[in-house]
Amino acid sequence: MRIGKQDGAFTAIATSDADTITVRGHDLCAELIGKIDFTDYFWLLVTGTRPNDAQRAITNACMVAIAEHGLVPSVQASRMTLAAAPEAWQGAMAAGLLGMGSVVAGSSEVAGRYIAEVLEESRKPGADLHSAAHTSLEALKARRAKVPGLGHPQHSAGDPRANTLLALADELGVSGDHIACLRAIAEHAPAIMNRPLPINVSGAIPALILDAGWPLEAMKGIPLLARAAGLVAHLYEESQRSIGFIMSHHADLSIEYDGPPAASGDKNHSA
Known part of the structure; x- marks a missing residue:
């Protein structure tokens, strides 16, 4: 089934052949690896041009400002995911990034x-x-x-x-x-x-x-990339000194049930 636009099947970001890998018109191995820092590379990947000195400084400053934000919900989700599935860093990272909406980070x-x-x-x-x-x-x-x-x-x-x-x-x-x-x-x-x-x-x-x-x-790429760095720090710490289940337990203690009581007197009730 054809869904959506079908023409214009092109990308200007990267290509490769048997001998070279080209990224935004640059030879990855000959021109970029070891010769460009990651902030410059990020700007190049997204915009197609290298940043000037001021653009690099502003991008670095913005990402440093918000890479770490404490135990916000997205970080808690990430750490609790890793506690439950310690082999799944990718799942824990995804859990944290998926929690970045219009209130936090987004x-x-x-x-x-x-x-x-x-x-x-x-x-x-x-x-x-x-x-x-x-x-x-x-x-x-x-x-x-x-x-x-x-x-x-x-x-x-x-x-x-x-x-x-x-x-x-x-x-x-x-x-x-x-x-x-x-x-x-x-x-x-x-x-x-x-x-x-x-x-x-x-x-x-x-x-x-x-x-x-x-x-x-x-725009959302800036906080997403910055918070990804912060999540790596939290997940590494979680793998060494876990607090995921502690946070989960404290949530159980802090949240009070206010639903209907169990029908314990019901003869048909079974545990």
Whole structure:
């Protein structure tokens, strides 16, 4: 059965023959292995071009900022999977990555798309960044929605990771329209939403990486790759010093059953 588009059967990423392996127009063995670092290679694989110094620095900084995030649900799922199946690292890694949605880790993609939408509105006739940000925030407030990229339950005075990333972007001369848009949103949000809403790391990362030239459609790849590194650390530790079953046991103790009681007086009940 034919499903979906059938024409355009091409890839520009890699090919090979009996003598060579070509990746994005480069000989893997002669030009890349031992001659390019992984961040450069990642950028090359995704975009087809090598990053410049600023792009490399921004990509490295963004991934370092979020590679490790503690025992968030995705990490717990990964560690408990390995505890139950210690031979299945691939399954445990998959369990962690599959748990990266719009609330945890994938929030960078949500914020990036929001920033891009506000920026697009600001470029319409008669609009600017501040008016577009204000209008968008009022719309979010009307439907009681959160502001993507702003606010933090612990760092209410400001997310230090976001502050460091934004300062780096300013220092490297990368700060452009996306960072300006994020800052405009952050300027108006507290008054409209009536609460402190500092820029968080999930807002800073897409603003930086988009201004550096990363494609919006590949935004989720940044936190996915970063968190994969963090998961490897957690899985290695889990293999050496397991806490997977401890977490599972504590969940049993912490979660109280509130369903109907067992019909213990029922003569037809069998254990």
